[in-house]
Amino acid sequence: MSDFRSGSDVELFEPYDPQAIEPKWQQYWRDQGTYEVDNDDPRPRYYVLCMYPYPSGAAHMGHVRNYTFGDLLTRYRTMSGDAVLSPMGFDSFGLPAENAAIKTGRHPRAFTDERIEQLRSSITRIGGVYDWRREVKSHDPSYMRWTQWIFLQFFENGLAYRKAAPVNWDPIDQTVLANEQVLADGTAERSGAVVEKRDLEQWYFRITDYAQQLLDDLDQVDWPERVVTQQRNWIGRSEGAEFRMGVVTAEGQPVLSAEGSTPLEFSVFTTRPDTAFGMTFCVLAPEHPLVSQIVSEPLRDKVEAFVTLARSTSEIDRLSTDRPLADRGCFTGAFATNPFTGDAVPIYLADYVLATYGTGAVMAVPGEDQRDWDFAGIFDLPIVHTVQRPEGWQGEAFSGDGPHINSPSSELLPPAGDLDLNGLNTVDAKNAAMDWLEASGCGERKVNFRLRDWLLSRQRFWGCPIPIVYCDACGIVPVPLDQLPVLAPDDVEFTPTGQSPLLSHEGFLHTTCPQCGAPARRETDTMDTFVDSSWYYLRFTDPWSEDVPFRQDQLAQWMPVDQYIGGAEHAVLHLMYARFFTKALSDLQVLPADLREPFQRLFTQGMIRLDGAKMSKSKGNLVAPEEIIDTLGADALRLSHLAVKPPEEDVDWEDVGLEGCHRFLMRLWRLAVPGSDLTADLRTGEAQSVDAAIERATHVLIDGISADFDRWSYNVAVAKFMAFLNELYRYVQAPEQAHGPTLQASVDTLLKLLAPACPHMTAELWAARHVEQGDQVLPDAEPAHVHTTAWPVANPELLLQESVTLVVQINGKVRDRIEVAPDADEAACLAAALESDKVRQQLQGAEPHRVIARPPKLVNLLV
RNA sequence: GCCCGGGUGGCGGAAUGGCAGACGCGGCGGAUUCAAAAUCCGCUGUCCUUACGGGCGUGUGGGUUCAAGUCCCACCCCGGGCACCA
Structure with a gap:
């Protein structure tokens, strides 16, 4: 702790000690329920939400950044008079806990609960305030029950289904993955493994039913x-x-x-x-079901070898x-x-x-x-131009617009006798061709x-079980609602093979069919953890309900989320899935009919870079937030995150x-602290013009902040x-002294404006200034706690400065600056300009x- | 290749078409101190000039405008996303 008094002086005032005051106020907000909000709150509602975190132990700098923005908004909107719903929870299923269990043999729940405890404490130490009564955790049975309930709603309505298909298999995490979880280079987003293709029967959500709506409704949200x-x-x-083509032999026989x-x-x-007249061959996928039926006998061995090769080639090579x-x-x-020309064109396969x-x-x-041009070159196939090349065209294939030719060519008498695209541009030719296709059938x-549809099954233990039973007689049978949640057993052993212990747990595996009572087998796959996070924001509106996942009237009050805050890395994962859930649940009448988008405004904050080239080894350990909180305090840490850059930009820690x-x-x-040396000697009596300037500056600050x-x-x-x-500082240190009432009012305003950003220090100073000196009650009887005071409003009259700087330019170059009255008109400004010595000198x-x-x-x- | 961002002092950055560089970091100087740290005050784009002043300056080249970091056109560079999707 530095000391700004000279050594021999007596101690005048309390030193700033964040270690003492921060925990005190954190406890106060918790005890007082300052940021708990009830569903019948009469104030205008505002729902601010930070993406709920995976519980990874102590908070890292990314959390600090995220929660500082969210917390500032919560506190600012609260002071502005809103009932702010600011909940927090934990995305507590997932592989790190299961991998830890495989390593240590400890149950993932114990590991997870411990990490949640750490993270909750860490978030609290940052100064984040939430309505903790509403906390939800993905792995909590009272939450899982409704995750499974939603799955069954989807199942009953055809939105969840099972199909066999080639899927992405992650050999490290030993599970299938959704397309969204595989990067463009064919590696897994989470584990980094090279993804393999496997033919498996898996569960899917029919998100493709909503493709058009998911696209259209992007216009309605206020997102980056x-x-x-x-x-x-x-x-x-x-x-x-789309059009059909009949298969024929080399001789033209069907x-x-x-x-x-x-x-x-x-x-x-x-x-x-529009270019169909130029088709000189066609290509099927190696996996196309027709391949084995159409292949000509002499080529069968060669084709089958090719198909086998293509299927066994890894995605990464196949895309290369x-x-x-x-x-x-x-x-x-x-x-x-x-069908356009009547010509028979060869059928190729290509991977x-x-x-x-x-x-x-x-x-x-x-x-x-x-x-196609490249392919034709290799396999020696003919090329027909159907679009006129522009003058001087040097390239090979031409994909631009131009008059169509050879469509049909003059010597051809096509089956499409009445179709003539020649001379048309691309748009018209497309329409004509499609009209003809439809007319001709x-x-x-x-x-x-x-x-693609969302593959949701995961061959993992630490996730929400899919509530399905397989019965030899009845087939796929949903677990009855009154038997939810289906919970994984506790007496499981995690083997180093990484295989889910559910597969070998007899007690879990064997059950009876809910329909016929015969012996049946449980689904052992669990759900993608993105299922859990697709609806948690809904549960926050009414996490207490035992009989429903949420209540329509509460949803109508709070949803959609007014401000959602999180990382841009979820742009196509979580955010797409959550939008799908909202639309689907709305269509199933579980959500209000007009609730079509979950997140009205989205803010994606930048990432913190710690390991860039700029980050030296010796500084590498400066980045644990708790260490900074231990020394400089959470307020300084929060303020520095706010100050460093525009919030949406990535930040280098240094x-x-x-x-x-x-x-x-x-x-x-x-x-601001009572007893300060700076404010020991203040002027009283009437305010003067310097004081009025400070008052005006204060109102300009209110307006600006x-x-x-x-x-x-x-x-x-x-x-x-x-x-x-x-x-x-200049004001209080000026020789003529600062005016006490003016200074104190300005400091009070500053404390209020700073309260959302630096909540602990402002609360402490406010209390010291207004509560602890019992005889100095504020004239306008402000609440004793700064966070429950009203956000200041600037007085428009005080926003006008006493004088403004008139910039005088000659031929666009600044030649002088003159102070004039704020209401000076054109004539007055011109007169003042012409009186300037500098201007006269320039004008000559x-x-x-x-x-x-x-x-x-x-x-x-x-x- | 396509689609988004973005190029401003030594550094992070600021600037409804109207004073470029707010604020912070770093640096320099002064006060205080036996001394140092801390603290307080001041200076700090660049070039010319003893000074007063003045020239130049927001990636490059053009343009619009009385006036451009900001708007328009072309290009260069950096970051990110998508990419055999028919």
Whole structure:
């Protein structure tokens, strides 16, 4: 603790001791229930939510940053008169606890509960205030019950289903993953393992039913453009046409199905139906179900070898573009009829055609698609141009717009006799081609999405069990609602193999069928933890309900979340899933019909970089928040996070200016604490013009801070606090002395404005100034606790300065600055400008031929 | 390749089209001290000038405007996301 009194002086005032005051106020807010809010609160409602954390033990700097923003908003809105719902909970299922159990043999629940305890205490030490009565935990049976209930609602309504498909398998975490959890390079987002493809039967949520709504409703939320764009990309809507092509032999004879009755055909999806006259071959995915039926006998061995190879190639290799194209495709010996031309075109297989997108088959138009062009070059296939190249075109395939040609070509007498795209541009040709497809019955307009259904099963123990029973007689049977929650047993052993102990737990595995009573088998998979986090924000509105997951009237009161705060890394994971849950539950009439989006405003804060090149080893251990709280205190830590950068930007830890913030707090303490040397000798009596200037500056500050808080310009707000305190220091140290009432009112206002950012120190100083000196009760009878005072409102009359600086420019260059009255008009400003010595010197007697005046701030003279 | 951000002092950054560099860090100087730390006060874009002053300056090149860090066009660089999606 530094000491700003000279050694021999007696102690005048209490030193700033964050270690003493911070725990005291944290206890006070908890005891008083200052930030508990009831559902019948008459004040206007505001729901602020930080993404609930995975309990990883003590808080790290990312938590500090996140919760500082959220907590500031909670306290600011509360002082502004709102009933603020600010809940906190824990996303407490997940692999770290299970991996720890595999290592130590300890049950994941014990591990998790311990970590929750640590994190809760850590969050409290940061100064975060929450309505802890509403705390929810994913692994709490009273929460799991409703997670399972929602699953069953989805199951009953066809939104949860089981299917066999090639899925992403993570060999390290030993579980399947959703597409969203696999990175573009084919590695797992969590474990970093190279993901394998396996054919498994798994549970899915039908999120694709909502693809269009998930896309459309992005217009209704107030979210960062970046996140909206990422969601749009992920949903990946594309418009085009789907049409059927009949399979024929090399001789042009239709190929019949195995039963011999129906001719084989398949569908292709294309976004460029206008170029269909240029199709010279088509390509199926190796996994396409028709492959084995259409392959010509001489090529069967070769094709089967190719399919086997493609299926066993890892995703990472299959997506790699540097493998030679010749190895990636294979001719089937079969042909298909292009309905536009009547021509038979060869059918190829290629591993880059994805079985899971569109129809798993594409038409290939090398003239207008570069990948098809490359493929045609390798396999020596013809190329037809269907769009006129622009003058001087040097490239290969041309995907731009232009008049269509060869559509049909002049020598061809097409089956599409009445279809002529020649001369049309792309848009018109597309429409004409699609009209023709629909009229002729060959195909139709079609919209495809990149978004796939959400694979939710996980082969893990520490997650919410899927409440399903398999019965030989009845099939897939949901566990009856009155038997929820299905809980995993406690007497489990975690083996080093990593396999879920549920698979080998006889007591859990064997049950009876709820429908027929026969012996049956339980589902051993648990749910993706993103299921838990897809609805927790709903439960916060009414976490006490025993008979329902939440109540419609409470939801209507609080939802949607007014301000959601979290990391941008959840742009397409959690945020997409939660939006889907809200829409689906609303359609199932579990949520209010008009609740279609869960999070009205989203703020994504930047990340803290600790390990960048800039971070030296010796500083590496400076980043534990608790160590900083132990020394400088939580208020300095919070303030430094606010000050360092705009909140949405990433932060290098070394840029966080703790010293400056700590110095500021020490200076404030010294000025505001009762008995300060700085305020020992204050002037009384009438206020003078210097005092009026301080009063005006105070109101300018009120105005500025309120605006900065509203627009999340926290770094600018901190700068204003510091500048204002500097001004007060100059004021109290000036020879003519500061005016007592003016100074104290300004300091009080400063304490209020700073209270959301630095809650402990402001509470302590406020109490010291207004409570502990019992004989000095505030004139306007303010509450004794700064956080329950009303947010100050600036007096508009005091926002006008006594004089303003008039900038005088000559030919756009600043030549002088003159103080003028704030209400000076154009004539007065011009007169003042022309009187200036500097201006006269510059003008040298010349007359300005034009004057631009923006009274009272600027005059520009043109000569 | 496509889509988002972003390039301002030694550093982090500020600036409804109207004084570029607020505020902080760092640096320099002064006060205080036996001394140091802490504290308090001041200076701190750059070049020319003893000074008074003045020139130049927000990634590059153009443009609009009385006036551009801010708006428009073209380009360069950095960060992030997406990417064989037919």
